[in-house]
Amino acid sequence: MAHGPATLADGWGKYISRWVFTTNHKDIGTLYLWFSFAMFIMGGAFAMIIRAELFQPGMQLIKPEFFNQMTTMHGLVMVFGAIMPAFVGLANWLIPMMIGAPDMALPRMNNLSFWILPFAFAILTSTLFMEGGGPNFGWTFYAPLSTTYAPDTVNYFIFGVHIMGASSIMGSINIIATVMNMRAPGMTYMKMPLFVWTWVITAFLLVAVMPVLAGAVTMMLMDINFGTSFFDAAGGGDPVLFQHIFWFFGHPEVYIIILPAFGVVSQIIPTFSRKPLFGYSSMVYATAAIAFLSFVVWAHHMFTVGMPIAGELYFMYATMLIAVPTGVKVFNWITTMYRGSLTFETPMLFSIAFVILFTFGGFTGMMLSIAAADMQYHDTYFVVAHFHYVMVAGAVFSGTAAVYYWLPKWCGRMYDETMGKVQFWIAFIGFNITFMPQHFLGLAGMPRRYADYGLQFADWNMVSSIGAFMYGGAQILFLFNVIRTIGWGKPTDDPKVWEGAEGLEWTLPTPAPYHTFATPPKIK
Amino acid sequence: MSARPNNRSLLVKLTGLAVAMFMFAIFVLPPLYDLFCEITGIGGKTDGAYTAVAVEVDTSREIEVQFVATNNATMPWDFYPIEERVIVHPGESREVAFYAQNRTGQDMVAQAIPNVLPNNAADYFHKTECFCFNNQPLAAGESAELALVFIIDPDLPVSVNTVTLSYTMFDITDRAIAQVSQVQ
Numbered sequence: 144m145a146h147g148p149a150t151l152a153d154g155w156g157k158y159i160s161r162w163v164f165t166t167n168h169k170d171i172g173t174l175y176l177w178f179s180f181a182m183f184i185m186g187g188a189f190a191m192i193i194r195a196e197l198f199q200p201g202m203q204l205i206k207p208e209f210f211n212q213m214t215t216m217h218g219l220v221m222v223f224g225a226i227m228p229a230f231v232g233l234a235n236w237l238i239p240m241m242i243g244a245p246d247m248a249l250p251r252m253n254n255l256s257f258w259i260l261p262f263a264f265a266i267l268t269s270t271l272f273m274e275g276g277g278p279n280f281g282w283t284f285y286a287p288l289s290t291t292y293a294p295d296t297v298n299y300f301i302f303g304v305h306i307m308g309a310s311s312i313m314g315s316i317n318i319i320a321t322v323m324n325m326r327a328p329g330m331t332y333m334k335m336p337l338f339v340w341t342w343v344i345t346a347f348l349l350v351a352v353m354p355v356l357a358g359a360v361t362m363m364l365m366d367i368n369f370g371t372s373f374f375d376a377a378g379g380g381d382p383v384l385f386q387h388i389f390w391f392f393g394h395p396e397v398y399i400i401i402l403p404a405f406g407v408v409s410q411i412i413p414t415f416s417r418k419p420l421f422g423y424s425s426m427v428y429a430t431a432a433i434a435f436l437s438f439v440v441w442a443h444h445m446f447t448v449g450m451p452i453a454g455e456l457y458f459m460y461a462t463m464l465i466a467v468p469t470g471v472k473v474f475n476w477i478t479t480m481y482r483g484s485l486t487f488e489t490p491m492l493f494s495i496a497f498v499i500l501f502t503f504g505g506f507t508g509m510m511l512s513i514a515a516a517d518m519q520y521h522d523t524y525f526v527v528a529h530f531h532y533v534m535v536a537g538a539v540f541s542g543t544a545a546v547y548y549w550l551p552k553w554c555g556r557m558y559d560e561t562m563g564k565v566q567f568w569i570a571f572i573g574f575n576i577t578f579m580p581q582h583f584l585g586l587a588g589m590p591r592r593y594a595d596y597g598l599q600f601a602d603w604n605m606v607s608s609i610g611a612f613m614y615g616g617a618q619i620l621f622l623f624n625v626i627r628t629i630g631w632g633k634p635t636d637d638p639k640v641w642e643g644a645e646g647l648e649w650t651l652p653t654p655a656p657y658h659t660f661a662t663p664p665k666i667k
Numbered sequence: 668m669s670a671r672p673n674n675r676s677l678l679v680k681l682t683g684l685a686v687a688m689f690m691f692a693i694f695v696l697p698p699l700y701d702l703f704c705e706i707t708g709i710g711g712k713t714d715g716a717y718t719a720v721a722v723e724v725d726t727s728r729e730i731e732v733q734f735v736a737t738n739n740a741t742m743p744w745d746f747y748p749i750e751e752r753v754i755v756h757p758g759e760s761r762e763v764a765f766y767a768q769n770r771t772g773q774d775m776v777a778q779a780i781p782n783v784l785p786n787n788a789a790d791y792f793h794k795t796e797c798f799c800f801n802n803q804p805l806a807a808g809e810s811a812e813l814a815l816v817f818i819i820d821p822d823l824p825v826s827v828n829t830v831t832l833s834y835t836m837f838d839i840t841d842r843a844i845a846q847v848s849q850v851q
Contacts, residue, residue, distance in 0.1 A: 248674045291740075316681040324673045354685045358692025370842055373697055376780050377739070377837030384700050388692060451707070451786060 147657050163258070166250035167657065168235045169553075174257050175232025176546070180622065182224030182264065183539075187615055189217035194577075194611035197604050200596055210594035211279035212271060218282025222400070223307050224264050226538045230403040231314045233545050234342045236553065238318060240648035240655065241336045243327025243664045248320035256313035263306035270296035281592055283393065286374035286385040290366045297367065301360045308353045315346035315353075322346075327647075329666030333427070336646050337420065340427050341406030344434045348395045348402075351438075356392040359385065383448050390441035398437045401501075401533060402430060404541035405472060408494045410646070411548050412476050415491035416483030417643035422475040429468035429475075436465045446517045455514040462512035466505065473502050488641075489563030493544035496571050497537060504532025507582065522592075525585025531578045543570075543621065550625065551640045555654030556632030562624045570617035576610025707786075716800055717793035717818070724758040725821045732819070735833035736765055742838045743771050744805070749812070757821040760795065765834065767803065768810035778802045779813075779834040788830045791820035802839060 148170065149161040165171060192213050196204050205213070235253065239246055247253045270277035275294035278284065289297060322335070322343045332340075362373040362385075372378025374385045405426075413420045420426065443462045446455060476498050485491070507529040511517050520526060551557050580603035585591075589600045596604060639649045647666075651659050732755055734748035745768040755761050769775050779799040783789040794800075798813035805811060819830065 249678065252678075312685050316678060316685075319681060320674050320677045323677060350681055350685050351688055354687075354689035355692040355696075358689050358696075361689075362693060362697075376835065377778050377839050378842070379780075380697075381700070381704075384697055387700060388696055391692075391696070 164254065166246070166254050168239050168247045168250070168253065169655065169657065171247075171253050171257050172232045172234075172236030173553075175228045175235060178257070178260060179225050179227075179229035179232060182220050182228070183618070184622070185268070186217050186220035186225050187618060189213045189220065190611065191615050193217060194608040196594060197596070198608040199605065200598055200601050202595060205594070207594040208276060208279060211281075211592070212277045214592050215278045215281055215284075216268070216271065219267065219278070220264070221534070222282065222396070223304075224260075226400050226534065226542070227311065228260060229542045230342075230345075230400075230538075231311075233338075233403065233407070233542070233549075234314075234318055237549065237648060238321055238339055238342060239325070240651060240659055241339050241646060242322065242325065242330050243647050243660050243666065244321060244325035245658065245660050245663075247317050248325050249317045252313050253317050256310045256317065259306050260310045263303045263310065266299050266306070267303035270294075270299045273299075283389060284360075284363075285389070286363065286366070286382045290363050290374055293367070298364065301364050304360045305357055308357045311349050311353050315349040318342055318346040319350070327660065327663040327666055333424065334666060336406075337409035337423065337426055337430075338403070338406035341402040341409070341430050344430050345399050345402045348399050348434055348437065352392045352395040352399075355388060356396075359388045359392065362388075383445075386445045386448060387442065390444045391438075393444065394441040395434075395437040397530075397533070398433055400538050402434070404497070404538045405430065407541045407545040407548075408476065408497050409472075411490050411494045411544055412479050412498075413645065414548075414641050414643045415486050415488060415494075416480045417485075418479055418483045419645070420475070421478040421481075422471070425471055426475055429471040432468040433465060436461065436468070440465065443512055443514075443517075446514045447521045459512055459514045463509065466509055469505055473498060473505075484643075488547075489558070489560060489567055490544040490548035492564065492567045492571075493540045493547070496567070497540045497544065500532055500536030500540070500574070504529055504537060507532065520585060522590055523585035524581040524589045524591055527591050528578045528581035528585060531581075535578070536574055540570075546625065548641075549648075550628055551632075551635055552648060552651075552653055552655055554629050554632070555634055555636065556628050557635050558624055558628040558632055562620065562627075566617050566620045566624060569613055569620065573610050573613030573615075573617055577607050577614055578610070580604075580607045580610075716797070717795050722758045722821055724756050726756050728757050728823075729754050730757060730819050730823065730827070731829045732761075732817075733829065733831045734763065734765070735831060737833060737835045739835050739837045742777065742836050744769055744775070744777065744836060745810075746834075746836045755819055757819045757823055760816060760818050762796075762814060762816045765798070765813040765815065766810070767805065767813055767836070769805035769807060772807045773840075774804070774806045775838060775840045776802050776804045778837045778839045780837060782833045782835070784831045784833070785827060787824055788827050791823040791827075792830060792832065793818045793820060799834065 148165075148167070149157040151158050162170065162174060165174075192205065193210065196202075196210055235247065238244075268277070273296050275296055277296060278289070278294070278300045280288035280293060284300075322339060326335070362371070365371040366373055366375055366380070372380035374380050374382050376382065409420055409426060440458055440462045442450065442454060442458045446458070450458075480495075487495075507525070511520055511526065511529060547558060547563055584600050584603050584607070587600065589596055636653050638651060638653050640653060641649075647664060648655070650664070731752055733752045734750070736746045736748055738744060738746055745766065747766055749764045749766055753761060753763060767777075781794075781797070781799050783792050794815060794817050796814060796816035798815065803811070803813065817832075823830075
């Protein structure tokens with residue numbers, strides 16, 4: 144029998160060594176989740192600065208140069224620091240428990256893939272304190288803003304992106320190897336929980352496109368420091384090429400973020416509907432279809448660069464096609480709930496809000512996919528509202544749901560249901576107050592990424608800022624509730640935790656022991 | 668565990684995929700993009716120096732060719748076409764000139780990048796001689812007339828009656844040491 148983990152009782156040295164040298168999937172999952180939450184708070188603080196500055200027209204608190212750094216860092220930290228590591232953390236915790244494996248397939252690489260991440264973000268955020276400031280060219284870092292006109296610290300940014308890319312690739316290879324080689328006997332592919340399915344498809348997307356991002360920043364590095372002209376028109380290059388390469392990475396990236404969220408919701412909704420997931424195999428095929436389509440639609444982010452009409456039409460129709468498999472998923476979730484024996488615990492509330500708000504964000508995406516209409520919407524707050532509906536109400540809501548859903552399993556203590564529900568309603572209302580008015584602002588013509596705006600946009604901006612502060616407050620409550628649960632929550636030892644929960648992880652004791660499935664379970 | 672060797676080979680394959688995608692991004696996508704633009708004429712990129720072939724001048728068509736000169740970003744030169752528009756027949760060779768003056772107190776090197784609109788005219792706009800084939804060094808205060816000789820191909824699509832040729836002048840003084848010339 145394997146020994147347990149070092150605790151604080153063994154002294155600080157051993158306790159710290161445990162976390163630094165751990166190869167245990169649960170420890171690494173925990174590290175990922177805490178790291179992502181720290182990044183979420185930091186990225187959220189940047190967002191609060193942005194919304195505080197935009198509370199009223201005119202320059203109030205910060206300089207426009209710093210505002211640009213805030214929008215850029217908010218995007219980078221939230222995408223690469225908060226959302227992606229959060230889902231990698233969930234994958235680490237849950238995939239081995241869901242497929243009956245004792246651990247991840249490549250545990251030492253797992254340790255490395257986590258521990259390089261804090262360094263990547265230390266490098267990235269340190270630029271804020273340097274002369275010239277941090278990256279200020281938007282999270283999409285279009286050339287030549289990020290090359291010819293970038294602050295000198297851009298090289299730190301490039302190095303940081305390289306490291307976080309390496310981390311994601313290693314994490315993905317690990318997940319693919321685990322799912323392919325470590326499934327318990329009888330756990331066929333079509334018996335895997337949907338969370339595992341969505342993650343394995345996501346992992347393939349990551350292995351395919353993170354190197355493209357690394358390539359894009361490497362070309363930037365060479366343009367800046369070594370005199371090449373990939374993106375410099377003066378030397379025969381083309382800045383539009385940068386956009387193509389970036390979005391060839393960037394569009395699959397948005398599905399990298401949302402597919403694991405689909406997986407989480409597909410686990411939670413059946414539990415609280417007390418019915419099996421409707422249309423399991425169609426969910427799997429829809430996920431694969433979305434992943435495939437994500438590679439062939441990238442230029443819908445750049446309808447205004449001056450594409451020929453044939454290109455506009457192709458990217459428009461191909462983009463609209465994605466609504467079909469996504470629609471399959473949404474209808475499957477609704478059908479799962481239909482005539483189910485529903486209860487509305489906090490994870491279920493977040494999941495239902497996910498379905499509603501993600502669908503809303505999907506519809507605004509359909510509006511943006513219309514090339515002709517996009518000429519008006521492009522780079523306005525309408526786009527900002529759209530992608531926050533899918534990123535925040537999509538990825539972040541489902542991540543929150545996942546934490547509430549599995550936290551009792553992880554630590555053997557129940558969270559405070561009332562506090563969870565209060566958090567949900569503050570988050571739900573605050574979120575909509577923040578981002579719903581941004582649709583109106585965008586349609587009225589307010590461009591994104593500016594530190595100031597015309598007086599006609601004042602009212603909705605103030606409303607939006609108030610909502611943002613509400614939403615930010617809900618996250619503090621979330622943090623408090625999680626810490627309270629881990630330390631002082633009501634103990635539970637019910638293996639299932641939730642009445643309707645199905646799956647291998649719920650056959651394990653609660654709290655989940657440090658080592659699980661040392662002997663593989665038999666799947667009938 | 669029997670899965671070990673499997674893990675190793677999977678690790679190698681997936682790492683190989685990641686490396687291949689990195690190579691694809693750096694070494695395949697940029698040339699592919701240039702090739703795509705060249706074949707389709709998207710982006711208005713014109714071909715390099717053209718060797719004139721004897722063709723019959725199509726006097727039945729008159730094509731208006733407009734010239735636009737732009738300074739990129741902080742480029743401080745005076746730069747404009749001496750004639751803003753000319754009327755030519757397809758197949759006819761025509762010489763025009765652009766005026767450039769470096770009014771600064773420093774010697775500078777510039778590079779002009781051409782672009783043709785509409786896109787489907789780019790392949791039919793031939794330059795037998797162009798200042799954009801080389802970079803343009805101008806000493807402090809120096810001025811020059813930059814020559815361009817072009818021929819509109821008689822195969823120019825009939826829907827095109829006006830062709831706009833624009834040049835953007837880039838300051839490449841910093842990199843002139845590296846001798847980036849022969850762009851177009």
